Amino acid sequence: xxxxxxxxxxxxxxxxxxxxxxxxxxxxxxxxxxxxxxxxxxxxxxxxxxxxxxxxxxxxxxxxxxxxxxxxxxxxxxxxxxxxxxxxxxxxxxxxxxxxxxxxxxxxxxxxxxxxxxxxxxxxxxxxxxxxxxxxxxxxxxxxxxxxxxxxxxxxxxxxxxxxxxxxxxxxxxxxxxxxxxxxxxxxxxxxxxxxxxxxxxxxxxxxxxxxxxxxxxxxxxxxxxxxxxxxxxxxxxxxxxxxxxxxxxxxxxxxxxxxxxxxxxxxxxxxxxxxxxxxxxxxxxxxxxxxxxxxxxxxxxxxxxxxxxxxxxxxxxxxxxxxxxxxxxxxxxxxxxxxxxxxxxxxxxxxxxxxxxxxxxxxxxxxxxxxxxxxxxxxxxxxxx
Ligand code: LLP
Numbered sequence: 001x002x003x004x005x006x007x008x009x010x011x012x013x014x015x016x017x018x019x020x021x022x023x024x025x026x027x028x029x030x031x032x033x034x035x036x037x038x039x040x041x042x043x044x045x046x047x048x049x050x051x052x053x054x055x056x057x058x059x060x061x062x063x064x065x066x067x068x069x070x071x072x073x074x075x076x077x078x079x080x081x082x083x084x085x086x087x088x089x090x091x092x093x094x095x096x097x098x099x100x101x102x103x104x105x106x107x108x109x110x111x112x113x114x115x116x117x118x119x120x121x122x123x124x125x126x127x128x129x130x131x132x133x134x135x136x137x138x139x140x141x142x143x144x145x146x147x148x149x150x151x152x153x154x155x156x157x158x159x160x161x162x163x164x165x166x167x168x169x170x171x172x173x174x175x176x177x178x179x180x181x182x183x184x185x186x187x188x189x190x191x192x193x194x195x196x197x198x199x200x201x202x203x204x205x206x207x208x209x210x211x212x213x214x215x216x217x218x219x220x221x222x223x224x225x226x227x228x229x230x231x232x233x234x235x236x237x238x239x240x241x242x243x244x245x246x247x248x249x250x251x252x253x254x255x256x257x258x259x260x261x262x263x264x265x266x267x268x269x270x271x272x273x274x275x276x277x278x279x280x281x282x283x284x285x286x287x288x289x290x291x292x293x294x295x296x297x298x299x300x301x302x303x304x305x306x307x308x309x310x311x312x313x314x315x316x317x318x319x320x321x322x323x324x325x326x327x328x329x330x331x332x333x334x335x336x337x338x339x340x341x342x343x344x345x346x347x348x349x350x351x352x353x354x355x356x357x358x359x360x361x362x363x364x365x366x367x368x369x370x371x372x373x374x375x376x377x378x379x380x381x382x383x384x385x386x
Contacts, residue, residue: 006385007317010354013380015279016297018365019356021382022058024239025273029062032243032269039251039261044088046226046266047073049362052379055270056080065108067226067264071098078105088223088264090137090185092158100124103132111135111185111223113160115169118179125178132178135185135223138163140204144189144197144227149308153188160186163208170215181217183262184209187225190267195245198224202253209257223262224250230271232311235359241268267362274361276302276377277317280353281332291327293349298331299338300374302357302364306337313358314341321348329355333372 036043044065065086066077077087089102090111102110103125112118112134125132139160142153152159188201209219228246231238278297285291304310314329324347329340340357368376
């Protein structure tokens with residue numbers, strides 16, 4: 001995380017930009033991998049969280065696999081040097097060409113989200129003369145107690161196949177010649193902070209695995225997805241997420257029957273190592289008395305607050321003022337929802353000050369857009385700041 005000593009050195013770079021603390025990334029990976037190894041768990045990094053080449057190169061050094069959400073993500077991972085045998089690929093709407101590409105590469109598993117998709121994979125695999133390992137993504141109908149916008153495993157969700165549908169079609173699934181149901185896949189949501197939710201997930205998986213096995217559909221692996229949340233409120237208190245807790249819950253509640261267990265963490269790996277550095281352009285006060293600070297970043301660099309009402313802690317890293325004021329921090333985009341935070345207290349803030357928007361390493365740059373023809377933000381790495 002950003003130390004105040006380097007704040008002045010950041011003046012050398014044009015804002016807005018993402019600043020990545022690569023030593024925190026390494027520390028996070030070290031922690032995740034050392035606890036996972038204790039239980040023999042496999043971690044795939046959800047590359048959708050951040051596909052910055054230097055970040056994924058470091059992730060590769062630590063031996064993680066990759067979880068993808070599109071054919072282009074599979075290609076990006078392979079071009080970054082990940083072996084196809086460590087890549088999984090989920091997605092509710094895979095195009096034919098994406099399925100064909102994944103099949104040609106021979107990835108570890110395509111995590112399949114509908115019966116129609118399963119039939120299509122079987123057909124394309126047949127044309128290629130292959131048998132593709134599949135993770136059946138089952139919707140377990142669990143409330144992950146997170147922001148509704150990033151909840152993916154309740155009965156009405158677009159993700160996964162309902163368990164009832166799997167049971168009703170079990171014979172047809174077993175008869176497919178060019179797909180092998182190699183595993184069971186779940187992902188119930190993101191930014192999960194109430195970790196007991198993972199206990200419910202284990203209970204559901206235990207009963208599904210045992211029922212489906214009794215019906216002759218056996219799974220080789222269990223992939224419980226990602227979702228481990230981070231501390232957006234006080235990032236300095238928890239720079240490395242609590243991997244040990246979630247692994248301990250899975251270890252004590254999941255009946256694996258000796259099956260390998262896979263995880264797909266995105267946010268927990270990269271969120272805390274990234275921040276968005278912006279400069280203050282202007283101050284102004286609305287007719288209602290709201291004091292606005294207009295920064296040179298916007299929802300086109302970091303869309304989470306505008307899209308999900310997500311909170312990111314913001315700090316003025318250059319002001320030395322003693323007085324503190326309440327401000328609303330807004331961006332440059334031509335959208336009224338382009339607000340980073342409302343009514344926060346900061347030291348007196350003025351044109352030219354640098355504001356950091358913290359915990360932005362996940363779903364920041366990877367969701368950036370060119371709305372208003374903004375440039376995509378650049379990246380600055382802690383290793384390069386002397
Ligand atoms: N596996 C699957 C199948 C997923 O859909 C996701 C995230 C992950 C793993 C990684 O989840 P994580 O460990 O990062 O929670 N843009 C939103 C988050 C969307 C998450 C999409 N799926 C945000 O900014 O909060």
